[in-house]
Amino acid sequence: MSYTAATVQLLSTEGTLVTSDATAEYLPYIEKLTDDQLRDFHRQMVVIRKFDIDAANLQRQGQLAMWIPSLGQEAAQVGSGYAAKPQDHIFPSYREHVIARIRGVDLMRIIEMLRGLSHGGWDPKEHNNFHLYTLVLGSQTLHATGYAMGVLFDGATGTGNPDTDEAVIVYFGDGATSQGDANEALVFAASYQTPQVFFLQNNHWAISVPVTRQSRTPLYLRPGGFGIPGVQIDGNDVLASYAVTSANLDAARSGGGPRFIEALTYRMGAHTTSDDPTKYRDIEELEFWTKADPITRMEKFLRARGEGDAFFAEIEVEANDLAADIRHRTLALGVPDAEKMFNHVYSEPHPLMDAEQAWLENYEQSFEGGAA
Amino acid sequence: MSVENLSMAKALNQGLRQAMLDDPKVLLMGEDIGPLGGVFRVTEGLHAEFGSTRVLDTPLAESGIVGTAIGLAMRGYRPVCEIQFDGFIFPAFDQITTQLAKLTSRHEGSLTMPVVIRVPFGGHIGAVEHHQESPEAYFAHTPGLRVVSPSNAHDGYWMIQEAIKSNDPVIFFEPKSRYWPKGDVDTSASGFPLHATRVVREGTEVTLVGYGPMVAMLLQAAEIAAAEGTSVEVIDLRSISPIDYEPIIASVQKTGRLVVAQEAPGFVSVGSEIAATVTERCFYSLEAPVLRVAGFDTPFPPAKLETVYLPDADRILEAVDRAMAY
Numbered sequence: 001m002s003y004t005a006a007t008v009q010l011l012s013t014e015g016t017l018v019t020s021d022a023t024a025e026y027l028p029y030i031e032k033l034t035d036d037q038l039r040d041f042h043r044q045m046v047v048i049r050k051f052d053i054d055a056a057n058l059q060r061q062g063q064l065a066m067w068i069p070s071l072g073q074e075a076a077q078v079g080s081g082y083a084a085k086p087q088d089h090i091f092p093s094y095r096e097h098v099i100a101r102i103r104g105v106d107l108m109r110i111i112e113m114l115r116g117l118s119h120g121g122w123d124p125k126e127h128n129n130f131h132l133y134t135l136v137l138g139s140q141t142l143h144a145t146g147y148a149m150g151v152l153f154d155g156a157t158g159t160g161n162p163d164t165d166e167a168v169i170v171y172f173g174d175g176a177t178s179q180g181d182a183n184e185a186l187v188f189a190a191s192y193q194t195p196q197v198f199f200l201q202n203n204h205w206a207i208s209v210p211v212t213r214q215s216r217t218p219l220y221l222r223p224g225g226f227g228i229p230g231v232q233i234d235g236n237d238v239l240a241s242y243a244v245t246s247a248n249l250d251a252a253r254s255g256g257g258p259r260f261i262e263a264l265t266y267r268m269g270a271h272t273t274s275d276d277p278t279k280y281r282d283i284e285e286l287e288f289w290t291k292a293d294p295i296t297r298m299e300k301f302l303r304a305r306g307e308g309d310a311f312f313a314e315i316e317v318e319a320n321d322l323a324a325d326i327r328h329r330t331l332a333l334g335v336p337d338a339e340k341m342f343n344h345v346y347s348e349p350h351p352l353m354d355a356e357q358a359w360l361e362n363y364e365q366s367f368e369g370g371a372a
Numbered sequence: 373m374s375v376e377n378l379s380m381a382k383a384l385n386q387g388l389r390q391a392m393l394d395d396p397k398v399l400l401m402g403e404d405i406g407p408l409g410g411v412f413r414v415t416e417g418l419h420a421e422f423g424s425t426r427v428l429d430t431p432l433a434e435s436g437i438v439g440t441a442i443g444l445a446m447r448g449y450r451p452v453c454e455i456q457f458d459g460f461i462f463p464a465f466d467q468i469t470t471q472l473a474k475l476t477s478r479h480e481g482s483l484t485m486p487v488v489i490r491v492p493f494g495g496h497i498g499a500v501e502h503h504q505e506s507p508e509a510y511f512a513h514t515p516g517l518r519v520v521s522p523s524n525a526h527d528g529y530w531m532i533q534e535a536i537k538s539n540d541p542v543i544f545f546e547p548k549s550r551y552w553p554k555g556d557v558d559t560s561a562s563g564f565p566l567h568a569t570r571v572v573r574e575g576t577e578v579t580l581v582g583y584g585p586m587v588a589m590l591l592q593a594a595e596i597a598a599a600e601g602t603s604v605e606v607i608d609l610r611s612i613s614p615i616d617y618e619p620i621i622a623s624v625q626k627t628g629r630l631v632v633a634q635e636a637p638g639f640v641s642v643g644s645e646i647a648a649t650v651t652e653r654c655f656y657s658l659e660a661p662v663l664r665v666a667g668f669d670t671p672f673p674p675a676k677l678e679t680v681y682l683p684d685a686d687r688i689l690e691a692v693d694r695a696m697a698y
């Protein structure tokens with residue numbers, strides 16, 4: 001499976017802008033971008049790729065329990081992540097590391113999670129409305145829809161002011177589209193006409209199962225049956241991801257109801273570091289998507305606009321510095337106190353928590369100064 | 373003092389109404405809870421009074437109801453979900469156990485989850501499959517949830533308001549067989565803590581513990597036992613998780629005998645848990661092993677067999693006799 005006639009692409013694999021009837025409504029979003037913004041798109045993709053490769057190495061060296069690579073999906077994530085406005089809420093799946101970074105989450109929080117030190121733990125309110133990762137596939141689609149219902153009930157959307165009207169974006173994968181929750185979310189979103197964008201990253205695989213097992217129809221057509229407009233984009237095109245997500249978030253925030261974007265992309269690496277993709281996929285597929293790489297084409301685009309070697313060298317340094325810093329901080333991590341287990345199971349006092357924590361403290365103290 | 377004689381369904385209705393008046397963030401969600409007022413009429417009149425954004429007739433999807441309630445709670449609302457019948461909570465089981473129960477912990481305390489899930493439960497209504505079950509143990513077994521069940525109209529009125537005030541998720545089991553009997557509700561009282569076990573009848577020889585629909589049955593058994601010369605103390609648990617053990621321990625230290633009763637199957641149940649804890653904490657006071665009276669470990673049977681399946685006063689008295697015989 002690859003691109004179709006319906007796929008919206010703004011940046012060709014050659015790094016040139018695609019002007020056609022299909023792109024006309026989206027190009028104005030690109031024309032408004034400053035040089036700095038365009039550079040940032042590229043910078044984020046390069047930096048996160050380096051981080052991603054390095055995190056996988058940390059896992060192989062025994063520093064992480066697992067790593068979940070986003071390699072290959074940078075454009076889908078960076079474009080849509082920048083499309084979200086500050087007041088918007090973002091409900092990720094578990095692979096959107098670069099969006100976390102864009103919204104101000106220290107990547108160490110994700111490292112800590114995959115090292116086994118937390119289950120996430122950041123406060124979305126203090127991280128520009130970037131919510132926690134959700135590991136039960138599809139669950140977050142309903143949380144996003146409920147949140148968007150609340151935005152609607154609060155009258156915090158659809159007032160005509162794009163700088164304050166709120167919208168919600170939720171990320172999920174091609175495998176997750178088969179979950180009941182993802183479908184129930186579409187039902188609720190359509191029913192209440194929530195200000196929300198469903199952003200599907202179709203990376204063509206759910207661990208070892210191809211997307212063709214999940215759906216006989218292209219996935220962007222599925223929301224149509226729910227009464228939700230769907231569009232398919234080249235998910236390896238950061239400009240398409242940015243412009244189409246911006247347009248759909250704007251439609252949602254101005255009272256247009258929910259929208260659905262299918263971003264065609266590819267999981268270039270393993271599902272996680274526990275996976276072995278050589279067992280189930282062909283090299284030809286990988287070759288096709290290597291040619292469609294999101295970073296290569298953006299570099300061509302920027303160079304054609306006059307960007308020189310200095311910029312590319314500079315972001316290389318930034319990427320290396322970040323990776324080195326992450327490695328350094330990972331090696332310095334300790335183990336959390338056992339009280340962390342008990343502290344926030346309930347937000348109000350609970351006798352079982354108190355009793356079990358007291359028991360554990362006693363038990364541990366019984367070894368201290370005991371018969372050594 | 374303002375005392376009204378109400379059915380529990382009406383008392384719950386009044387409790388919900390009061391909670392909605394007290395806090396504009398409280399909203400109700402569920403199937404058929406709007407103009408119809410729910411299949412048990414617990415929300416009757418509330419849609420007319422508060423409108424469609426406070427009383428939501430949702431699409432017919434339980435996971436969707438709980439999953440979107442979670443999102444609404446993240447937004448600052450205090451959703452109260454109605455699950456139409458006990459046996460239909462399972463499509464929402466994933467959202468309740470993997471999300472609702474864990475989100476506060478996953479957020480390391482920065483997020484609270486003030487969501488109430490109301491579940492009409494239990495037998496004695498002669499209904500078809502999936503309409504008479506008692507699934508409370510699944511939820512009591514799940515860290516992060518609070519689980520309660522009122523046994524009478526007065527408690528229903530107050531407990532639903534306390535549950536809505538809780539910043540933790542509460543699974544609120546409403547005994548269907550107790551929806552219609554009337555009782556005095558003191559609406560001017562100041563309520564009581566959500567997790568406060570109550571001694572409802574004092575006695576000296578055997579302690580009976582139960583909750584929800586079983587409390588009326590225990591009181592009936594206690595009456596018969598008294599006529600036969602055995603003094604029985606009855607405790608209404610009210611809260612299944614956490615369990616307020618002190619009144620139970622104090623009672624068993626006095627009587628030396630404990631019988632725990634429930635409609636739910638006995639294996640790995642609330643009764644098993646109480647038996648284990650009381651044995652551990654009252655070992656030297658016990659004159660007899662702790663006994664359990666429960667539904668059988670079978671699927672809930674076709675309605676014509678429900679009186680065989682469900683514990684009644686006679687089954688409770690049989691256990692009282694066994695305890696007394698040690």
Ligand SMILES: Cc1ncc(C[n+]2csc(CCOP(=O)(O)OP(=O)(O)O)c2C)c(N)n1
Nearest residue numbers: 095135136137173174175176203205206207
């Ligand atoms: C409900 C549920 N079932 C199974 C899993 C195990 N699992 C984790 S990721 C995954 C594949 C997901 O594929 P997709 O939705 O396409 O997302 P991707 O990993 O490709 O980003 C599976 C089966 C899970 N996390 N949740």
Ligand SMILES: [Mg+2]
Nearest residue numbers: 173174205206
């Ligand atoms: Mg996938």
